[in-house]
Amino acid sequence: MTADQHSGLTSHLTPESSQASDLHRALLRMRLIDADETPALWPLAGGVSSNILRADTRGGALCIKQALPELKVATHWSAPLERNHAEVAWMKLAAEILPDAVPVILGEDGSSHSFAMQWLDPEHHPVWKAQLRDGVAMPAFAAQVAHQLVTIHAATANQPALAQQFAYDQNFFALRLDPYFAATAKKHPDCAAVLEKLIAQTANIKRALVHGDISPKNILAGPKGPILLDAECAWYGDPAFDAAFCLCHLLTKCLWRPLSWNNYLSCFDAFVENYLKGVNWEPAAAIEARICKLLAAILLARVDGKSPLEYLTSQEDQDHLRQFARHWLLQPATQLVQISAAWKKDATL
Numbered sequence: 001m002t003a004d005q006h007s008g009l010t011s012h013l014t015p016e017s018s019q020a021s022d023l024h025r026a027l028l029r030m031r032l033i034d035a036d037e038t039p040a041l042w043p044l045a046g047g048v049s050s051n052i053l054r055a056d057t058r059g060g061a062l063c064i065k066q067a068l069p070e071l072k073v074a075t076h077w078s079a080p081l082e083r084n085h086a087e088v089a090w091m092k093l094a095a096e097i098l099p100d101a102v103p104v105i106l107g108e109d110g111s112s113h114s115f116a117m118q119w120l121d122p123e124h125h126p127v128w129k130a131q132l133r134d135g136v137a138m139p140a141f142a143a144q145v146a147h148q149l150v151t152i153h154a155a156t157a158n159q160p161a162l163a164q165q166f167a168y169d170q171n172f173f174a175l176r177l178d179p180y181f182a183a184t185a186k187k188h189p190d191c192a193a194v195l196e197k198l199i200a201q202t203a204n205i206k207r208a209l210v211h212g213d214i215s216p217k218n219i220l221a222g223p224k225g226p227i228l229l230d231a232e233c234a235w236y237g238d239p240a241f242d243a244a245f246c247l248c249h250l251l252t253k254c255l256w257r258p259l260s261w262n263n264y265l266s267c268f269d270a271f272v273e274n275y276l277k278g279v280n281w282e283p284a285a286a287i288e289a290r291i292c293k294l295l296a297a298i299l300l301a302r303v304d305g306k307s308p309l310e311y312l313t314s315q316e317d318q319d320h321l322r323q324f325a326r327h328w329l330l331q332p333a334t335q336l337v338q339i340s341a342a343w344k345k346d347a348t349l
């Protein structure tokens, strides 16, 4: 094994391993390598639901992603492998709307549940989460993310053909509604009725193409702006989910790095303003109310659901978030500013 000087990756897969030969065959079927070529495959850090690697081919580096039947989390959590295809389909559609906002798809291999995409060199494409961790929290960047998201939602809203193409209800249930909301309901019996109702309501809304995982760890800060990755949870449904999911991360980052609390809240405000400004398929007030409710539920799920935030380690932070989320779940806000103002007040306690 050799060390890769450029990206800090330390070991590539042994070519004889079953994973390497599986991916090698996939690259051949996608016609991305020559018959006599054995590219080095470098696993990337961070994949929870997939194997994700850099392949150094004769034609240059590319990124290959293969769905895993079981997610690498502590609690049992399985998800349909067709989510790999859902991701490719989302990426291709998003590229038609905003070509610079997604990596170029280079090929798809259904039999190995994998696809290949353009390699985005980490030196010029840092992960937004890492920037936020380091206190680099720029409202203008959050505004760009919101703008991209609402542009995709607006371009795909009320389109029955897309609703049919992305009818990944089972995926979305397995990856989001069940592990986040149903699992949380089991730990909070007094919130169970509200959460069950939210699951039913959300599952029934078919309004636009949802990404499903708008998290800072899935967003790269590229030279031309944000690049959205990891669309495995793509689903034609309630776009409020995407906004709420991202806003949850901006609030919880305050607990991770309390010194930047106000900067994260400025990002939150910039996101809200730019997202709501672009809503043209329904009254902005209607979606804002749904975002408020989903945000409260997602916040609670990030403590007590199947995918707790890894940086929320202290009992004090967990209790703080739990109490805050339960309050807004049981007494829903209709405006996001109510939630951010309350969170801001918490900073000064």
Ligand SMILES: Nc1ncnc2c1ncn2[C@@H]1O[C@H](COP(=O)(O)OP(=O)(O)OP(=O)(O)O)[C@@H](O)[C@H]1O
Pocket: 044, 045, 046, 047, 048, 049, 050, 051, 052, 063, 065, 103, 117, 118, 119, 120, 121, 122, 127, 217, 218, 229, 230, 232
């Ligand atoms: N096209 C790409 N070029 C370079 N790096 C990439 C590319 N796509 C993804 N990555 C890197 O790999 C990481 C994981 O990618 P992705 O989120 O798609 O995989 P995942 O298995 O679904 O991860 P997780 O379950 O942890 O969200 C990203 O955070 C990014 O650092």
Ligand SMILES: [Mg+2]
Pocket: 217, 218, 230
């Ligand atoms: Mg990811």
